[in-house]
Amino acid sequence: MTKKINLTLKVWRQKGAAHKGALETYSAQQISTDMSFLEMLDLVNEDLTLSGKEPIAFDHDCREGICGMCGAMVNGRAHGPEKGTTLCQLHMRHFSDGDTIMIEPWRAMAFKVVKDLVVDRSAFDKIIAAGGYVSVNTGGAPDANNIPVYAEDAELAMDAAQCIGCGACVASCPNASAMLFTSAKVSQLALLPQGKVEADKRVLSMLRCMDELGFGNCSNERECEAECPKEINITNIARMNRGFLKAALFSRHK
Amino acid sequence: MQLDSKAPGGPIETKWDRHRQDLKLVNPANKRKFDIIVVGSGLAGASAAASLAELGYNVKCFCIQDSPRRAHSIAAQGGINAAKNYPNDGDSVFRLFYDTVKGGDFRAREANVYRLAMCSNSIIDQCAAQGVPFAREYGGGLANRSFGGAQVSRTFYARGQTGQQLLLGAYSALMRQVSVGKVEMLPRREMLDLVLVNGKSRGIIVRNLITGEMERHAAHAVVLCTGGYGNAYYLSTNAMACNVTAAWRCHKRGALFANPCFTQIHPTCIPVHGTYQSKLTLMSESLRNDGRVWVPKKADDRRKPDQIPESERDYYLERKYPSFGNLVPRDVASRNAKAMCDEGKGVGSTQLAVYLDFAEAIKRDGEDVIRKKYGNLFAMYEKITAENPYKTPMMIYPAIHYAMGGLWVDYNLMSNLEGLFVLGEANFSDHGANRLGASALMQGLADGYFVIPYTMGGYLGGAGLDSVDTNHPAFAEVENECKERVNKLLSIKGSRTVDDIHRELGLCMWDNCGMARNDAGLTKALNTIPKLRDEFWQNITVPGDQGDFNQSLEKAGRVADFLEFSELLAKDALDRRESCGGHFNEAFQTEENEALRDDENCCYAAAWEFTGVGKEPVLHKEPLTFENVHLTQRSYK
Ligand SMILES: Cc1cc2nc3c(=O)[nH]c(=O)nc-3n(C[C@H](O)[C@H](O)[C@H](O)COP(=O)(O)OP(=O)(O)OC[C@H]3O[C@@H](n4cnc5c(N)ncnc54)[C@H](O)[C@@H]3O)c2cc1C
Ligand code: SF4
Ligand code: FES
Numbered sequence: 001m002t003k004k005i006n007l008t009l010k011v012w013r014q015k016g017a018a019h020k021g022a023l024e025t026y027s028a029q030q031i032s033t034d035m036s037f038l039e040m041l042d043l044v045n046e047d048l049t050l051s052g053k054e055p056i057a058f059d060h061d062c063r064e065g066i067c068g069m070c071g072a073m074v075n076g077r078a079h080g081p082e083k084g085t086t087l088c089q090l091h092m093r094h095f096s097d098g099d100t101i102m103i104e105p106w107r108a109m110a111f112k113v114v115k116d117l118v119v120d121r122s123a124f125d126k127i128i129a130a131g132g133y134v135s136v137n138t139g140g141a142p143d144a145n146n147i148p149v150y151a152e153d154a155e156l157a158m159d160a161a162q163c164i165g166c167g168a169c170v171a172s173c174p175n176a177s178a179m180l181f182t183s184a185k186v187s188q189l190a191l192l193p194q195g196k197v198e199a200d201k202r203v204l205s206m207l208r209c210m211d212e213l214g215f216g217n218c219s220n221e222r223e224c225e226a227e228c229p230k231e232i233n234i235t236n237i238a239r240m241n242r243g244f245l246k247a248a249l250f251s252r253h254k
Numbered sequence: 255m256q257l258d259s260k261a262p263g264g265p266i267e268t269k270w271d272r273h274r275q276d277l278k279l280v281n282p283a284n285k286r287k288f289d290i291i292v293v294g295s296g297l298a299g300a301s302a303a304a305s306l307a308e309l310g311y312n313v314k315c316f317c318i319q320d321s322p323r324r325a326h327s328i329a330a331q332g333g334i335n336a337a338k339n340y341p342n343d344g345d346s347v348f349r350l351f352y353d354t355v356k357g358g359d360f361r362a363r364e365a366n367v368y369r370l371a372m373c374s375n376s377i378i379d380q381c382a383a384q385g386v387p388f389a390r391e392y393g394g395g396l397a398n399r400s401f402g403g404a405q406v407s408r409t410f411y412a413r414g415q416t417g418q419q420l421l422l423g424a425y426s427a428l429m430r431q432v433s434v435g436k437v438e439m440l441p442r443r444e445m446l447d448l449v450l451v452n453g454k455s456r457g458i459i460v461r462n463l464i465t466g467e468m469e470r471h472a473a474h475a476v477v478l479c480t481g482g483y484g485n486a487y488y489l490s491t492n493a494m495a496c497n498v499t500a501a502w503r504c505h506k507r508g509a510l511f512a513n514p515c516f517t518q519i520h521p522t523c524i525p526v527h528g529t530y531q532s533k534l535t536l537m538s539e540s541l542r543n544d545g546r547v548w549v550p551k552k553a554d555d556r557r558k559p560d561q562i563p564e565s566e567r568d569y570y571l572e573r574k575y576p577s578f579g580n581l582v583p584r585d586v587a588s589r590n591a592k593a594m595c596d597e598g599k600g601v602g603s604t605q606l607a608v609y610l611d612f613a614e615a616i617k618r619d620g621e622d623v624i625r626k627k628y629g630n631l632f633a634m635y636e637k638i639t640a641e642n643p644y645k646t647p648m649m650i651y652p653a654i655h656y657a658m659g660g661l662w663v664d665y666n667l668m669s670n671l672e673g674l675f676v677l678g679e680a681n682f683s684d685h686g687a688n689r690l691g692a693s694a695l696m697q698g699l700a701d702g703y704f705v706i707p708y709t710m711g712g713y714l715g716g717a718g719l720d721s722v723d724t725n726h727p728a729f730a731e732v733e734n735e736c737k738e739r740v741n742k743l744l745s746i747k748g749s750r751t752v753d754d755i756h757r758e759l760g761l762c763m764w765d766n767c768g769m770a771r772n773d774a775g776l777t778k779a780l781n782t783i784p785k786l787r788d789e790f791w792q793n794i795t796v797p798g799d800q801g802d803f804n805q806s807l808e809k810a811g812r813v814a815d816f817l818e819f820s821e822l823l824a825k826d827a828l829d830r831r832e833s834c835g836g837h838f839n840e841a842f843q844t845e846e847n848e849a850l851r852d853d854e855n856c857c858y859a860a861a862w863e864f865t866g867v868g869k870e871p872v873l874h875k876e877p878l879t880f881e882n883v884h885l886t887q888r889s890y891k
Contacts, residue, residue, distance in 0.1 A: 015802075016802075016803070032528055032530060034527055034528055035528070035530055036532075036638075038532070039530050039531065039532050042530070042532055042753070043530060046751055046753065046754075048797075049751050049795060049797055049806065050749070050751060050795070052795075052797065053797065054797045054798050054806075055797065055805070055806060057803060057805055059320065060494060061319060061324055061326070061493040061494050061495050062324075062326070062328065062329045062493045062494075063493070063494060063532060063533050063535075064329055064535055064536075064634065065634065065637075066328050066329050066415065066418055067319070067324040067326075067328050067329065067493065068321075068323070068324060068328075069319060069320065069324050082637075084633075085637060089634070089637045089638070091637065091638070091640070093640060114464060114803055115802075115803040118803065120320070121320060121321065122320065122321070122441070124321065125321050125322070125323075125429060125432075125439070125441075128323075128425070128426065128429045129429040129430070129432050129433040130433065132426055132429065133384070133385075133426035133427060133429060133430040134383065134384050134385045134426070135430065136380075136383045136384060136427075137305075137308045138301075138304065138305040138308055138380060138427070138703045138704070138707065139376075139380075139703075139704075141376070141379040141380045141382070141383035142379065142383070143379055144338075144378045144379045144381075144382035144383075144388075144396055145338075145340065145395045145396060147382070148390075148393065148394025148395060149390050149394050150390075150394060151390040151391065151392050151394065154387050154388070154389065154390040157385075157387040158387040158389075158412060158413060158419075161387050161412075161418075161419060161422065162415065162418075164328075164418075165321065165323055165324075188385065188387065189385050192385050192387065194382065194383055194384070194385045195385045
């Protein structure tokens with residue numbers, strides 16, 4: 001049933017990377033439980049705007065859980081309390097009247113705050129640019145059915161490929177590691193015959209890039225998997241590690 | 255102005271090959287002397303930028319989001335068409351071409367559509383080679399499913415995330431070119447205007463969305479891949495940042511805008527449930543493969559769906575269209591849903607919804623099979639509505655989804671402004687008055703991977719362009735105009751928010767320019783929009799500064815453009831004296847309430863020329879000739 005609830009928000013406000021930030025308190029009144037979390041923030045922002053204040057900056061676009069643009073720590077959890085859910089897909093029915101909600105940006109060395117809840121995730125693009133592709137130019141690809149792919153492999157590749165690049169894994173990891181994100185791409189391509197040719201080179205260079213960008217190491221805390229809105233499996237990290245060892249020890253790219 | 259489509263004559267099967275033969279080439283060593291700007295990193299933009307860079311051109315690619323991977327194409331769910339005929343069910347390039355022309359209600363340019371169908375197969379090959387994890391059969395080959403408006407299974411898919419996977423494929427190709435230095439990627443930039451030098455497109459002005467700085471970028475050609483304008487209606491299935499700004503500013507510089515009234519209303523979206531709502535969520539058309547659409551036979555039947563026996567349900571699409579059933583094209587499905595609700599048979603608390611029921615499919619195939627096909631869509635539905643579609647039918651209602659109209663382009667995908675190319679949803683060329691499902695992804699990628707690499711060479715090879723840099727006075731002039739506009743927006747300091755006005759505009763457009771239109775409503779919209787525009791420029795409040803990350807300011811600029819553009823949309827709708835595809839004027843319908851075209855008088859693309867805000871635009875008509883398909887009343891019975 002639809003209800004109206006009243007909430008207190010404690011929101012991180014920060015003018016820019018060079019400024020210091022602080023938590024500000026706002027009240028969110030008459031929030032319909034059918035609203036999404038971002039619609040609740042929209043409402044608060046309308047009020048702030050009308051009272052001459054600057055609204056809370058937050059990234060968002062598709063509001064369907066697929067673009068990976070949204071994200072914040074809600075009561076200390078990336079994308080909030082619901083499993084397998086992005087912030088834009090989190091609905092207010094999961095909160096109760098009178099709740100206080102703490103909303104903060106992703107925090108990681110490699111993700112600088114741009115403003116309020118908005119962070120710079122361009123490091124992820126750099127990791128992909130380091131090898132998250134198959135080196136094939138447009139034109140001249142063979143007929144798609146020339147290379148059969150085991151249906152099971154295609155399924156596993158698809159499981160990994162679902163990553164939306166949101167950064168929740170990094171934000172929830174005590175070491176701010178980007179292993180889950182990186183392994184999702186490495187796994188997807190390593191599982192498919194099209195990606196196998198470059199698998200060694202790819203895993204070495206993507207991991208090197210990840211390290212250089214200031215992401216931490218994986219110490220098997222599994223927080224990333226628990227908080228990933230696309231439920232990317234941690235076995236992808238194991239698969240990547242095996243690929244890495246093999247490439248580091250035996251490949252011509254070592 | 256004479257509109258020349260530049261489509262070659264002769265047999266349709268060989269037009270593209272002959273045309274390519276005739277296009278000028280730029281030799282490999284010279285390509286690196288040319289700079290190309292690609293605005294947008296969706297399927298069209300990312301594929302174009304990557305392919306042009308692979309050829310050796312220097313490319314700068316821009317997008318609004320923080321990463322090119324987040325372009326709105328990422329949200330496409332259902333699939334992408336190709337005429338592979340893998341299922342051996344009688345598909346061919348010609349059939350895909352024919353279905354697309356017919357699906358578009360005979361208002362697209364034949365030559366473009368044929369080329370699109372020809373390119374479709376190469377797209378699948380290209381994407382598979384990139385490692386796109388398409389769904390597979392157990393034998394290892396690619397799987398297909400069916401989409402509306404076709405009687406063959408030609409839709410390739412990656413679960414319910416086809417757009418995501420195709421875009422990530424194009425994005426990976428793009429990032430590969432970034433890593434070798436052939437593409438400079440500039441995210442969080444919004445194009446605010448086009449710079450013309452001696453009548454040719456030579457650059458753009460963008461606002462750096464982080465610092466607020468205006469930046470000038472010069473090039474030899476500009477490729478616009480900025481997507482569709484569905485957000486003119488406020489509530490739509492489009493992502494929040496989708497806009498008409500880049501296209502509209504080019505229009506104001508002289509680019510013709512074609513068929514703006516051809517908007518697509520998607521039949522299967524989650525219904526509106528509150529005024530606070532910020533967008534509508536699509537439930538992929540692929541669901542109509544297995545879901546059955548119905549309403550109670552009696553009006554105002556408030557019983558729960560499971561209490562309504564079979565005999566009291568009206569599976570109206572199956573009843574009215576026995577050969578296509580639930581898979582009729584979108585315009586037909588949407589109008590029928592509206593008709594049922596108008597008769598009082600709508601369901602749910604607002605009675606603006608119909609059921610999409612999977613009970614029979616689940617009984618037939620088992621829950622697991624259904625979960626494998628649509629699991630993510632069902633999960634998304636449940637997240638939003640808190641109802642479990644495995645147990646109770648989904649409720650759906652039509653919503654604005656796609657823009658068939660866009661900037662006018664010729665066969666080379668160049669607008670009437672020299673050196674301005676327009677690709678993907680931003681152009682008007684391939685879908686006529688209605689787009690079939692799974693063909694926007696196809697078009698975006700065909701344009702970017704397989705058309706622009708050729709036609710760009712054809713242009714640059716013969717254009718004889720002098721060198722122009724950002725010190726040219728035209729850049730300073732346009733930049734100043736952009737700055738003034740931004741300052742104006744910030745200085746109004748009125749009492750209404752931008753969203754508030756946008757919502758009002760959207761409601762006006764949906765009520766008067768939506769699924770069913772009439773002259774009275776359109777005239778009303780044409781009265782309301784200018785008033786709302788005045789209200790906007792006098793009474794909005796935009797907090798914050800120009801030199802800062804300022805989302806309110808971004809929004810204000812986009813809504814300002816929607817307020818100008820919407821007037822053209824309504825004008826175009828009123829001007830077209832027929833119904834066709836997504837444009838349905840109640841005065842023009844058959845006895846069975848289907849769209850009634852007027853092929854004698856209205857077989858044209860309407861290309862509008864800008865003459866000033868609030869001034870009468872000038873209409874140019876590109877006549878559409880059909881040599882390979884026979885114009886018929888569309889029938890899906
Ligand atoms: C929910 C949903 C589901 C869909 N499902 C399907 C499907 O199953 N099959 C199908 O074929 N089609 C589908 N479509 C349609 C299809 O996704 C789109 O038509 C297509 O992806 C558009 O691609 P594009 O490259 O033209 O534009 P977009 O993907 O919209 O990209 C636009 C790009 O331009 C940039 N941009 C825009 N304005 C500016 C500016 N002023 N300055 C700088 N950059 C700018 C954006 O940042 C973005 O990078 C779906 C659409 C929606 C909404
Ligand atoms: S692995 Fe999961 S949490 Fe990390 S970026 Fe991808 S989707 Fe987000
Ligand atoms: S806004 Fe796109 S994933 Fe949340």
